[in-house]
Amino acid sequence: MLVDIKPIARAAGASLPVDLSGTPEAVGLGDAGYRFLGPVTFAGTVSNTGDGLLVLTGTAAASYEGDCGRCLRPVRGNLSATVAETYRSRHAVDADRKAKAGTEETDEDGMGVRFEGWTIDVAEAVREALALGLPSRVLCREDCKGICPVCFADRNERDCGHEGNDAGESAFERLKELL
Ligand SMILES: [Zn+2]
Ligand SMILES: [Zn+2]
Structure with a gap:
């Protein structure tokens, strides 16, 4: 430039x-x-x-x-x-x-x-x-409901019924920090 x-x-x-x-x-x-x-x-x-x-x-x-x-x-x-x-x-x-x-x-x-x-x-x-x-x-x-940490279902699309509301987010954040 x-x-x-x-x-x-x-x-x-x-x-x-x-x-x-x-x-x-x-x-x-x-x-x-x-x-x-x-x-x-x-x-x-x-x-x-x-x-x-x-x-x-x-x-x-x-x-x-x-x-x-x-x-x-x-x-x-x-x-x-x-x-x-x-x-x-x-x-x-x-x-x-x-x-x-x-x-x-x-x-x-x-x-x-x-x-x-x-x-x-x-x-x-x-x-x-x-x-x-x-x-x-x-x-x-x-x-955004994120992804289930147990079965990786997209919680915006379906409720898989697993526990842990914010675990998906923190799991991904931790994963991203490791990469
Ligand atoms: Zn999202
Ligand atoms: Zn699940």
């Missing part, structure tokens, strides 16, 4: 609309515990705030499918998350380091993510925002 920042690179105060889409794999969401359906999108702006700083703001969106935490039925959801990230040109960082000799080089400091040249890659900012927005688990419905 690359943004060409050439049009605003030399114009402090200028901003640029950004409209991107990428595959879940390209964004790095391939192993987030959910199946992503269709592309991941981002819409927002990138602004040149001067001193080699670019500020990205906008909204990332994706559709996903997970397994119900009680009965393992597939559940679909739509996710949208606010993205805010600052990028700082390597030239500005180098100039700073010359001014403060002896400071350690890092890829990311309090002043934002480094970039070089005429593009910034916003995939990591999009990935982080979406990963934070994902629920820790999904339910097919709030009152």
Whole structure:
């Protein structure tokens, strides 16, 4: 998810609309515990705030499918998350380091993510925002009865008569933690 920042690179105060889409794999969401359906999108702006700083703001969106935490039925959801990230040109960082000799080089400091040249890659900012927005688990419905721990019957479909109301849920949660 690359943004060409050439049009605003030399114009402090200028901003640029950004409209991107990428595959879940390209964004790095391939192993987030959910199946992503269709592309991941981002819409927002990138602004040149001067001193080699670019500020990205906008909204990332994706559709996903997970397994119900009680009965393992597939559940679909739509996710949208606010993205805010600052990028700082390597030239500005180098100039700073010359001014403060002896400071350690890092890829990311309090002043934002480094970039070089005429593009910034916003995939990591999009990935982080979406990963934070994902629920820790999904339910097919709030009152899903889950699966019987004794005979594995889907209790939403039939009452097998076995004891243990919430055992199905906790059994699956324990199983999931072990995997
Ligand atoms: Zn369920
Ligand atoms: Zn049963």
